[in-house]
Amino acid sequence: MHFELASDEHNYMLAAESQFSRLEERTCRPILNGKRVPRSNEVVTFSFGMDGIDELVGRFEYFDINARNQSAEFGYSVNSKFRRRGIGTKMLLTAITHLFSTTTLNKLYCQTAAFNTASIRLLEKLNFHQDGVLREHHELDGELWDDCIYSVLRREWREI
Numbered sequence: 558m559h560f561e562l563a564s565d566e567h568n569y570m571l572a573a574e575s576q577f578s579r580l581e582e583r584t585c586r587p588i589l590n591g592k593r594v595p596r597s598n599e600v601v602t603f604s605f606g607m608d609g610i611d612e613l614v615g616r617f618e619y620f621d622i623n624a625r626n627q628s629a630e631f632g633y634s635v636n637s638k639f640r641r642r643g644i645g646t647k648m649l650l651t652a653i654t655h656l657f658s659t660t661t662l663n664k665l666y667c668q669t670a671a672f673n674t675a676s677i678r679l680l681e682k683l684n685f686h687q688d689g690v691l692r693e694h695h696e697l698d699g700e701l702w703d704d705c706i707y708s709v710l711r712r713e714w715r716e717i
């Protein structure tokens with residue numbers, strides 16, 4: 558066996574070969590008219606406030622909505638002045654309950670670094686499932702850390 562960098566002619570032959578296998582089997586990404594739908598840059602953000610506090614206490618956003626497998630990724634952040642008071646917990650409960658009741662999304666997932674104790678504690682407290690670990694995926698100050706993927710499915714979601 559040998560290998561070489563594909564030439565234009567090879568690429569043409571490889572493209573023709575791909576017609577013999579279904580794109581749906583090769584990707585989980587949305588497909589339209591036989592082609593992958595490009596990733597959208599759309600980000601939907603919810604901002605959170607609290608009575609008696611005249612600044613925002615948190616933010617939840619979701620993005621990379623995949624209409625084919627009905628999933629979306631999300632991220633979140635609590636104003637550093639108001640952490641460790643249960644706001645992150647309330648914010649995720651509110652945002653995720655809202656998404657499952659107002660959209661047809663089936664799965665919500667997020668990616669968080671193994672060093673992010675607060676984030677991991679929050680997700681585990683809410684019974685998110687750890688789908689996997691991306692090893693040495695997250696560079697911080699020259700060190701490579703694992704990233705963890707957590708998710709919840711519509712049928713699993715119950716407010717605690």
Ligand SMILES: CC(C)(COP(=O)(O)OP(=O)(O)OC[C@H]1O[C@@H](n2cnc3c(N)ncnc32)[C@H](O)[C@@H]1OP(=O)(O)O)[C@@H](O)C(=O)NCCC(=O)NCCS
Nearest residue numbers: 633634635640641642643644645646669674675676678679
């Ligand atoms: C992660 C984050 C949203 C948590 O928000 P929060 O309002 O402090 O969370 P809560 O007060 O609801 O705490 C949730 C749980 O995490 C624990 N926790 C929170 N901060 C912690 C910390 N620094 N170390 C250890 N545990 C922590 C709490 O004790 C609580 O667990 P418990 O109920 O068993 O005691 C907040 O730390 C943050 O905004 N971090 C920066 C942004 C970020 O990392 N986002 C996630 C990227 S995917």
